[in-house]
Amino acid sequence: MAGTPIVEIRHLFKSYQRGGQVVPVLHDLSFDIAEGEYLALMGPSGSGKSTLLNLIAGIDKPDSGELRISGEDISRLSESGLADWRAANIGFIFQFYNLMPVLTAFENVELPLLLTGLGRRDRRERVELALEMVSLTDRSAHYPSELSGGQQQRVAIARAIITDPLLIVADEPTGDLDRVSAGDILGMLERLNRELGKTIVMVTHDQRAAERARIVKHLDKGELVDGESLLKTQ
Amino acid sequence: MYYAKLVLRNALRHKLRTGLTMLGIFVAILAFGLLRTVVEAWFAGAENASTTRLITRNSISLVFPLPITYGERIRQVEGVTRVSHANWFGGVYVSEKNFFPQFAVDAATYLPMYPEYLIAPENMKAFLLDRKGCVVGRKLAQQYGFKVGDVVPLRGTIFPGTWDFVVRAIYDGADAKTDTSQFFFHWDYLNEILKKTVPRRANTVGVYIVGIDQSSRAAAVSAAIDLGFRNSLAETLTETEKAFQLGFVAMTEAIVVAIQVVSFLVIFIIMAVMANTMAMTARERLAEYATMKALGFGPARLVALIFGESFAIALAGAAAGIAATFPVADWFAHRLGTLFPVFGVSRHTVIMQLAAALLVGAVAALFPGLRAARLRIVDGLRNIG
Numbered sequence: 001m002a003g004t005p006i007v008e009i010r011h012l013f014k015s016y017q018r019g020g021q022v023v024p025v026l027h028d029l030s031f032d033i034a035e036g037e038y039l040a041l042m043g044p045s046g047s048g049k050s051t052l053l054n055l056i057a058g059i060d061k062p063d064s065g066e067l068r069i070s071g072e073d074i075s076r077l078s079e080s081g082l083a084d085w086r087a088a089n090i091g092f093i094f095q096f097y098n099l100m101p102v103l104t105a106f107e108n109v110e111l112p113l114l115l116t117g118l119g120r121r122d123r124r125e126r127v128e129l130a131l132e133m134v135s136l137t138d139r140s141a142h143y144p145s146e147l148s149g150g151q152q153q154r155v156a157i158a159r160a161i162i163t164d165p166l167l168i169v170a171d172e173p174t175g176d177l178d179r180v181s182a183g184d185i186l187g188m189l190e191r192l193n194r195e196l197g198k199t200i201v202m203v204t205h206d207q208r209a210a211e212r213a214r215i216v217k218h219l220d221k222g223e224l225v226d227g228e229s230l231l232k233t234q
Numbered sequence: 235m236y237y238a239k240l241v242l243r244n245a246l247r248h249k250l251r252t253g254l255t256m257l258g259i260f261v262a263i264l265a266f267g268l269l270r271t272v273v274e275a276w277f278a279g280a281e282n283a284s285t286t287r288l289i290t291r292n293s294i295s296l297v298f299p300l301p302i303t304y305g306e307r308i309r310q311v312e313g314v315t316r317v318s319h320a321n322w323f324g325g326v327y328v329s330e331k332n333f334f335p336q337f338a339v340d341a342a343t344y345l346p347m348y349p350e351y352l353i354a355p356e357n358m359k360a361f362l363l364d365r366k367g368c369v370v371g372r373k374l375a376q377q378y379g380f381k382v383g384d385v386v387p388l389r390g391t392i393f394p395g396t397w398d399f400v401v402r403a404i405y406d407g408a409d410a411k412t413d414t415s416q417f418f419f420h421w422d423y424l425n426e427i428l429k430k431t432v433p434r435r436a437n438t439v440g441v442y443i444v445g446i447d448q449s450s451r452a453a454a455v456s457a458a459i460d461l462g463f464r465n466s467l468a469e470t471l472t473e474t475e476k477a478f479q480l481g482f483v484a485m486t487e488a489i490v491v492a493i494q495v496v497s498f499l500v501i502f503i504i505m506a507v508m509a510n511t512m513a514m515t516a517r518e519r520l521a522e523y524a525t526m527k528a529l530g531f532g533p534a535r536l537v538a539l540i541f542g543e544s545f546a547i548a549l550a551g552a553a554a555g556i557a558a559t560f561p562v563a564d565w566f567a568h569r570l571g572t573l574f575p576v577f578g579v580s581r582h583t584v585i586m587q588l589a590a591a592l593l594v595g596a597v598a599a600l601f602p603g604l605r606a607a608r609l610r611i612v613d614g615l616r617n618i619g
């Protein structure tokens with residue numbers, strides 16, 4: 001394992017109300033994610049892997065338990081406190097890219113920087129660097145509708161890393177891509193982890209995608225079923 | 235700048251929908267402006283009334299005249315500085331549709347009491363010297379092509395016969411609000427004819443116009459005048475010129491109220507249309523709002539974006555509507571002739587139009603804004619694919 005834990009999960013419970021019934025999703029979950037880790041969460045539909053990712057990313061709150069990210073218990077933060085925390089600490093990569101269709105690739109990558117108080121010139125420099133890292137400099141003025149799925153996901157990756165977050169969360173990042181584009185995206189995530197030391201938590205159904213991570217955890221019915229599989233040595 | 239760009243691009247995302255909504259706002263604001271202008275035109279006489287002029291009339295009704303001898307007694311009342319008199323003539327120029335107000339006035343005293351009527355001294359002199367002369371307002375002169383020296387025949391309805399008058403002067407208004415659609419001639423000429431044809435109607439006047447020294451004394455002077463004629467054969471009712479004018483407006487109050495109701499209904503309808511547009515917009519963008527929230531944008535920023543878009547659409551449509559109100563009102567004024575003496579888009583109307591547009595924009599954004607603010611990120615992200 002890499003260094004100190006960046007994510008500490010202790011006795012985490014989460015359930016949803018559906019049609020008047022309480023449906024448990026996560027049941028007494030406890031584990032750590034080390035700094036610089038690249039973790040793949042796998043499991044069948046309804047196993048709770050996306051719910052867990054949402055909790056780690058701070059876009060949902062647990063019913064009980066502790067969820068510490070870099071020492072801070074985010075389950076105790078207010079809505080606005082959580083929003084500020086996400087802006088500073090989390091980079092999101094979604095299955096369907098979730099780019100703003102009316103903004104160019106450049107503007108989409110710039111979006112999270114609007115919350116940082118950086119000046120225009122600084123923002124420009126950072127965006128240009130991020131787009132260079134995902135090899136999309138020549139497409140910076142293009143709108144999402146003018147880009148392929150793979151290119152859109154690369155823009156999303158640039159947006160995810162633009163604020164230099166503690167943690168990158170990726171929900172099925174290759175789920176909507178063809179095999180070649182998926183390979184590109186996975187390679188890019190791998191480089192972010194290996195070369196920049198980014199901690200990545202990825203939810204995936206795809207075994208090939210999971211194999212690119214350092215560790216795979218399997219969830220079923222809200223519980224870790226087989227501990228963890230160490231796929232790669234550090 | 236970034237946010238302005240985002241607001242603008244969002245507003246133009248569905249060009250047809252936005253265009254049709256803006257067209258609706260354009261029409262609504264234009265209609266609202268025109269209806270407000272009509273209402274203001276209705277009240278124009280009262281609004282422009284002098285505070286130092288009183289009107290004394292028969293207390294029973296305006297239809298009943300007052301004796302000419304009252305003038306001298308009114309002049310004796312403390313606080314009265316000037317007195318003049320006038321009769322409503324009610325003649326027809328060529329055909330009934332050519333309506334304009336005609337008054338037989340005491341020329342030497344009446345016109346000096348209305349400094350807002352501007353007459354060239356030489357024309358005024360010519361009018362005073364010609365007992366069959368008349369003075370017409372600029373708007374009236376333009377409407378019917380009257381020029382100095384023209385003979386204007388009027389067919390009397392209240393005072394039978396055909397009356398020929400010679401235009402001796404054309405008066406202009408001191409400002410745009412001055413009524414320049416009136417026609418004045420000599421009361422002496424009318425009285426002279428009446429003495430011969432209907433003697434019992436001679437030596438009577440319709441109203442006295444009373445000039446006072448201080449507007450604050452209007453009530454006291456009015457009471458003093460009326461007290462002087464109490465228990466006489468023709469008791470008087472004295473009121474400010476504004477109250478006198480509002481009395482005419484009150485006769486048609488139902489129409490004014492109906493116009494006002496319609497003007498606000500127009501705004502209410504476009505508010506519903508705009509609210510529907512914004513609600514559709516918000517529903518389609520739930521995933522985008524959820525994404526922005528996930529990235530750290532708080533509810534206030536999302537609400538600001540939605541309100542910004544709503545205001546942008548409402549104000550763009552309203553700006554076109556306000557701009558169009560002026561030429562359309564001018565066209566209406568031309569078509570209406572002298573029906574409304576003063577018919578123009580006021581600053582107050584423009585402010586009302588702007589306020590209506592802002593209200594439409596705010597109300598339309600309210601529900602989508604609340605929805606976006608309350609949206610749970612995980613729920614919003616499910617709206618993808």
